Structures are given as C-alpha cells and as structure tokens.
Amino acid sequence: MVNKLYFSVTAMFLMAAFSHSHADQRYNPISDQITLKECGECHMAFQPQMLPQRSWIAIMGKLNDHFGEDASLDEVTVKHIEEYLINNSADAGWWSGKFMRGIKGNAAPIHITKTPYWLHKHDDDELPKQIWDSPKIKTKANCLACHPRAMQGDYDDD
C-alpha cells in the first residue's frame, strides 16, 4: 500500500517535471479584476511576475508620466493595484521568479522588454531584428501579437 502510494506520488512528480519542461513559459493570469481592467485599457495587462516589487512601486508612483502618457488613477485604485502587483511580483515568493535573473542589486527596471530575461528570450539569434518593424507588432509591449494566449499567462509559442 505504502509502496503503491510512493509510486504514484513519484509518478506525479515526474509527470509534473516532464510537462513543465514543455511548458516553461507559463505565468499566473491576473486574478484581480481591477488590475486587469485598469492596466488593460491601453495595453495588455502584463503579469506582475515579470518585474520586481521595486519596479512596480516605481511605475505606480509615476502614473502621470507612464511611458510617455498620463495614465493617472485615483489614489484608492492606485493603492489597490500596487498591492496586487507587489504581492505577485517576480521577487514576491520564497524563491525568485525567472524575471529576476540578471537584474542587478537594487535596479528597478520599468520596461519588461529591457530586463535581461526578456532580452534573453527574444535575442537576435532567435528572432530576426526586422520582426519588430512588422505593423502587426507595432511595439514590443504588444505581447499578444505573437503570443495569442498571453492573457492566460501562456507564452509557450516557440
């Protein structure tokens, strides 16, 4: 009985590990409706696991100049969203998420597309440079152009 249980538990772990290797670009979809709505009005609401806490704090503290536009919100909404982003950021768990790789010291990058991990996953060896000129893409912030299931946190398109 114990052996059988041990076997099935081991099998489950192996299956999880195996499937994981095939689906390593998965992130938790945003579960907070206010964050999803407010962050998703001009661009796709990016999963908070893609930046460290300090980056989200920097972004939320400067919404009146948000990547070249005013994206101001009322104070209550700002606090609510900031809390969700912080609690789900790349360095929120007991181990750091992939997006913490290569981020030095106290650096607080505000562009997901300039983090070492993002750059590594989109480097010139894998993607021809001209791909970014495609009118379908328009900007590197447009994840959905190439990752149709990005909203669900699924970036497994390679």
Added chain:
Amino acid sequence: MKKLLITMISIFPLTLPAPIWASSLLDQYAYQAKQEFPDFKGFSTKDGEVFFLKNHNMGKIATPACTSCHGESPKQIGSTRAGKTIAPLAISISPQRYMDKAKVEKWFNRNCNSILGRACTVIEKGNFITFMQSQ
C-alpha cells in the same frame, strides 16, 4: 389613472434629446461653464471639431493631438500606442461612450494632460462631447 399620467409626464419630460446620458453630462458641464465663465453662451460643435483635429503639441511628445490615437475621424476605430484598439468616439457608433461621468473625467484628465500639458477647461470638454454627439 389620469393623475398618474400627469405625474409621469411632469417627472419625465416628453421630449428627450437622445442620448439622454450624454446630454445630462453636457448639462452638468454647461452649468459649470456658466459658473466659471459668465458670458458662456453654449457649447459649439465647430469648436469641438477644431479642438479634436488640432495638432496641439503642448503635452507629451508621443501624443500631440487627439487624433494621434483616435484617428482623423471620430467614426473610425483608434489604436493606442501599445496596439490596442479604441472604440470610435462618435456617439452614433458608440452610444454608450459618455454615460459614465467618472470614466469620462478619468480620460479627459489623462488625455488633456498628455496632449495639452494641462487640464481641459469645462468649455473644451463640453465642445468636445457636443461635436461627438453630432457625429
């Protein structure tokens, strides 16, 4: 029954300019405009159109005009700089557009600052919606 009918008519005026919600927001802006500008005579469709089409270039570099994201015609679908579509501004196509005052104010607050580098006056906002109502 007759009494009820009379009461109903007195509560709900018979002639309702459509759409009622945009109008009620415009009424609020008109009231505010009269307070702030004593010689205010009413909103102007033409001024709203000029404002919408003008290359203001006074705010942030990426957004010199309303048309930077909304396109040249209020009836067309716009696009944010990040590639998301924006529903047309014209009330004939987007009748729900100006129903929620908090939402309208949120976007005027953001976009006026992005485009003009300052808040819009109540007359600018009223003219803008009046123009969109005509579209």
